[in-house]
Structures are given as structure tokens and as C-alpha cells.
Amino acid sequence: MPITYTSGEQIEVYRFSIPVTIGVPLAALFLQAFVPRRLPFFSIFDLPLLVTIFFAMARRNPISGLFTGAAIGLAQDMLGAYPIGIYGIAKTIVGYLASSLGAKLDVENAGARFLVTLGFYLVHAAIYFTVARGMVSLTLNWSWSRGILAGLANGVLGVGLYFVLDKFKQRT
């Protein structure tokens, strides 16, 4: 059973050092901006989203999660050509939901992480789509096939990435 319900006392809460807290999101933003120019298929991944989900689920604190999501999303917006806040809003909500989920469920194994990442990718895409169309008037076309394909790809990458980032966890 990949997702197990546990009581609050049984869930471990992790923290991260300041270099990791700042460096990992920056590295994700950098890779997201740099790698697709060399490997165009890499643009299907959303590394900042994966980092947001990881930090939010590991800290299990909704306030921390939403601020982490907001900071990473806004930084991603600043590098883009569109108004600042589209990614910010989407990642704020994802960060909040991921940390709330992490506080209630133990999502430490690979299967659970894959499903959670797939679900949050779709949630993130739906929020982005809504904000971009509703507020910024961008003409985006929703594609279920592309969304699910990208969600699966991000889920696979997320499992590997979370495994690497687990090494930076510190127990409180």
C-alpha cells in the first residue's frame, strides 16, 4: 500500500540547512532555464514544481509550504516574459496542498511519491491554465493527453529527484 494513514505523532518532520533551502530551488530554476536550450525535450519537466512538492511534503507545515511555493513560483515568473504571479499563484496552492497532504499521509515510498507528483502536476497545470486565461488573457489550449504525459514524466523524474534530495534531510 503506497499511501499509509498515520497519526501526527508518527510522522517525522524534517528541516533543511540554509544552503540547501536556497541552493536547491536556485539550482532547479537554473537547470530549468538552461537545459531546454540544449535538450528541447527537457522543457516537459518542471523542476521548480518538483522541488516545491518535495520541500512542502518533507516539512509538513502548510505555511512553510505555501511560502516556499510562492517564492519559487515568483522567481520562475521573474525569468519569463509574462506578468509575474502566474506560476506564483499555482505553486503557492500546490505548496499548501502538498504540505497539508504530507502532514496527514506518509508519502515516503516511490509509488506514493509518483502518484502525488502526477496529481500535483495536473493541479498545477489546471491552476496555471485558469490564471493565464482568466487574468492575463493568454490563449492556452488544454490538452489532457499532453498534461497526463507530462505528469507521468514529471512523476518518474520526481521519484529519482526526491531520492537524491532525501540525503539533505535533517531530523528535527
Add this chain to the structure above:
Amino acid sequence: MESVLGRYRNLTILVGVLFLQVLGLAVQVKRTDAENTRLIRIWAVGAVTPFERGLVWMQSSSRNLWHNYFYLRGVRAENRDLKAQIETMRLAEVRMSEDAAQAQRLQQILGFKEQYISKTVAAQVIGSSGSDLSRSVYIDKGSNDGVAADMAVITANGIVGKVLRVYASTSLVLMINDQTSGVGAMLEKSRLQGVLRGTPNGEVILERVMSDEQVTPGETVLSSGGDQIFPKGLPVGTVNKVSPGREMFLNIQIKPSADLNRLEEVLVVTQKQERDAVADALTPRVRAADILAQRLPSVPDKPAGAAASASGENAAGGAKAVAQAEGNARPSAKVPGPGDPAAVPKNAVPKPPGSPTANARAADSESSASNTVDGKTSGAKTSDPKATAVKASQGNATPGEASAKTSTPRSAATTRAPASQAPAPEDRPH
């Protein structure tokens, strides 16, 4: 109230943070200028681009090391091929320079303004926006290098986009396949104009072309210059697919000439120059006698050898001889009819020998005659026409040599100026 806020503290903070972001977004959407977010964007760009710049530098250095020191196999063969290519291009240039000169003369007659790319800055692509939905890239040149917003960004293959935001040492370039971009474009053959736009999927389409127009796949698309960003005539792409669109417009899918997914080096057009069209020689005045001579039936063509020795015939006969000499190689070179702008013979009006105009035209006539007539009708000299044409275009052909090859009566009538007075082609007024 406090207990409610305390109970739903997380949710309250979430709503507050979301509200602030929505508010900020609304302000940005309302204010179209990007100045209100400039400072925070500078911070983000300043944090990320130094790493990108360093990585690109390392990548290019290692590549240069490989290419310049280790991978020199086949350079000789490549050099030989390139030299042959240069020769071919020189021949093509001769023909095109003639066409260009004709176009310049016509533009001068019509008082057209011409736009030239007078200065460019080479830049390297160092990163992207980091979003799959926003098609924009960062280049390693900024305001310190003379780059400003709304400057055109191109490659040798075609246009890339325009500069959207400028920082001190980097700039954000919005590519033509972004859905918020718009470029004035036209089809090369039919000259139909439209607006080039990107789609959410990253494709490029040409809008605003009526559905009753004939557009064929494979047709070249050029910039029209209507957007005041891209100079007219730059390659944009080719028509990939044509299908009926909405509201009586065609849906024309374009394949960009520049590979937008694999950009490495680009050129930023930092300076454009607009000036009056200037022909390389003054527009000849047309005399009524010349027009009349064109309308009158001319004498039958003489054999090539006889034609070479003949001189002093009227301009109409000369024009016909030239047209026959050129044959089908140049479709536009036909015996012109009255009223046709191209009907004005370039050298139809003899000028007094020694005058600057006559001299310039004489040199022009000589090089032109050697390009088209030599080896075909004159019989005076049967050298390789290609070699002579190249020589003439380079200005290496001596005036005497060129004069000897000038066999048509038209040329003979207009090249009476002493050979020593004929200026070299590069000295001609532009």
C-alpha cells in the same frame, strides 16, 4: 473573530498570499509597461544568468579546443569546396547586382525610402525563460553593448524575435513562436501580407490572409517591414501547411527559417538606416526620339560578326540585339514595350563624352555588356563568359578589354568616352 482566524490560520495566510499575488498580477496586466517589475526581474536574472554565462563559456571553450586543435581533418577538402562555392556565388552576384541596380533605379524614380541594417551585435544564447509556455531566450548582450528594447534579433537563416527586456549585460528575447509576438510578414511570390504569430504549442502561423487567395506549401515568407522592427525582406520561413481558418481567413502554418529550438548565436540589429533610394547612375532622361525609335520596326538582325563591327545604329536596334544575346537566361530582359518602366533603356541617351554621367554609364555599360553579350553574339572575343563576368564584377577587367568585348550597337553608341576616363566599377557613385 480572533478565534476564527486562529482556527483557520493556515487557510487565512494562504488566502492572504494569494490575494496579494492576484492583486500584483492585476496591476501588471493593467499597466502594460514592464517598468513596475523591472527591479525584481533584475534580481532574478542577476541570480541565474552568471551561472548560465559561465556554463556557456565552458561549453564553447571546450568545443573550440576540439574544433581548432583536434578536429582539423578534412579542412583542406572543405576549403576547396568553399572556394568553388565562392566562385559560384560570384557569378550569381553579377546577375543579382544588375537586378539590384535596376531595382534601385526604379525606387529612385518612385522616391522610395530604403531601410538598411547598418549595425549588428553578435550575441550568444545563454538560457531560456524556464517555462514551456513562454518562448523566450536570454542572450549575453545587454544595454552595455548597445542593445535596447524592440530591436530585431536575427540569424543568417532568418528572423528570431525581438528584444523584450534589457538588462545591463543580458537581454530577454521574445521569439516569433511565442503567442504574444507579432511580426509583419508577406509571401515572397504573391506579395500577400499578413501577421505572423506564435501558438500555445510553439508553432508559427500567418494570419490575416483571405481564404480566396492562393497560397502553396513551400512558398517563402519574408518580413514585410510593417512592424517597424524587422527590416523588409528578411527570410522568415516557408509555408508548411495551408488550411481554411476562421472568419474567411486562411490558416497558414509556417516553418521558421531559423531553428528556434537550437539557437546558439544570434545577431541583434542595433541600428537601421533609412535613406532615399539611390541608383548607381542617374536616371536617364527619355527622349521622344528614343521612344519613337523603339516603336518603329527595326532592321533585321545581322550576323554576330557583322554586328560586332557595326556602330552608330539606333538605340532600338541595339536593345533588340542585347535582348537576343541574353536570350532566355534573364526573363526580365525582353524587348521593352512603350509605357513599360523597364522599357527605359539604361544607356539609351548618349551623353557628351567626358561628362561624369557618361563615364559612369560607360563603365556600367561595359561591364554589363561583357556579362551578357560576350561569347554569344559579338564574335569579337570568344573567351570564357563566366570568367569575364567575374572579372568585370570585380573591377579587374581593364577598360580596353571590356570595351573590346562590347559589341552591341547600343553599347557602342554609349561607350564612346575614352577608355582611360572610364572609372572602375567600385568608384561609381552609389
